[in-house]
Amino acid sequence: MGGLREKQKADRERRILEAAVRRFRAEGYRSVRIEDLAETAEVSVGTVYNYYQSKADILIATVAMEVEEVLEAGAVTVKDPPRGVDEAILSLIFQYYDHSLEYLSKEMWRTAMALAIDKPQTPNGRRYTRLDQRLAAQVTELIAALQARGEVQTALEAEPLGGLIFNNLNQMFIEFVKDETMTLDTLRKRVIAQTRPLAQLISTEHAA
Amino acid sequence: MGGLREKQKADRERRILEAAVRRFRAEGYRSVRIEDLAETAEVSVGTVYNYYQSKADILIATVAMEVEEVLEAGAVTVKDPPRGVDEAILSLIFQYYDHSLEYLSKEMWRTAMALAIDKPQTPNGRRYTRLDQRLAAQVTELIAALQARGEVQTALEAEPLGGLIFNNLNQMFIEFVKDETMTLDTLRKRVIAQTRPLAQLISTEHAA
């Protein structure tokens, strides 16, 4: 265990990913060539392909790190959500959205999402899909938490609802990254319009 | 008007599109090269690019034809929907789904969707987005029709609801085409689980 070879491998993989994060952010995904990454990471082009299946694959690895962070931040909110069904749901969604552009450009999101759809069988394509599922699960968790607190009708199943809400926020996020001119504020307003009526319908107050 | 030049242009464009539909279906999008299309269409590679902006652009043109058909079929359903809120909504969704694989493979859908996300500014990227919007509008229309018939609560706004339902069915369709092993039947079951609870919530019977 822990021979020289293993250390070198880990180090090379890390260097490639670091190079990717840095240069993709600075110069944009498209304009950075594999050769550039190889140069920054001080390996050859061929070596890049020993660690990652494709250029887009590298991008997904960087996006995945970002989503992991979002999931962690979301877990805190789910543990103790704000009062009010729509407040709680929207605050989680906005947390996702606000985080999304901190380290990744719209172009990077577009590329990563496109790959996840286009090449779902690659390791990182799968990885992206799993991350989406975990995000959906987190929304479901929130619904369940609100049910436990008596704010959402317990007659409703949390999972379909969580899935519905996630699918909606995800699709709206796609529309957001597709349009370079759309602001986060516009996105928020749109998701409010879509989500709030549903929040009303499922809340216990509405039933009463 | 209608000179030789115009006729030839129209003819070439048609031949290229026909070649694309035929060969993409038969051999898969990826494995067909522009050169192959050019050969089948009896034009040169450069000419293909005089008519279409990119390879994916050609694909979207074929997908668009398909979606136009779906929209036409959907319009009939919206005009006279089945009784029952969930019946009506689900029958429209299933109409979309059942149509989807008639002429296009999952790979073709994946590629087209990926392009629409990745290159939203290209003419056909925009075109795909507009088609999505028209589908969403059709769902909204259905909700409005159900409201007019007194089956859906009129206190609710049709548009956010239609958007919500469409975003959900669209996202589920994406999951479907991402997984080569998933059957249409499984897709239907999943969308039922997601959509039916919502249908109950918005129906007038539920409110009463």
Place this chain on the structure above:
DNA sequence: TAAAAAAGTTGAAGTCATTCATATTTGCTG
């Protein structure tokens, strides 16, 4: 420690989408 085996690296070659300067075809005019 020296040789053999295994693992990993390398960069030039291959492939394919896309571009662009040139050639061709069509339409128009006197």
Place this chain on the structure above:
DNA sequence: CAGCAAATATGAATGACTTCAACTTTTTTA
């Protein structure tokens, strides 16, 4: 109809991702 102009077609050249056969480095063996 000859000659000119505009539109269009052409395919070799370009550029970037990806592959792969040859080369190095590390590990194991005796």
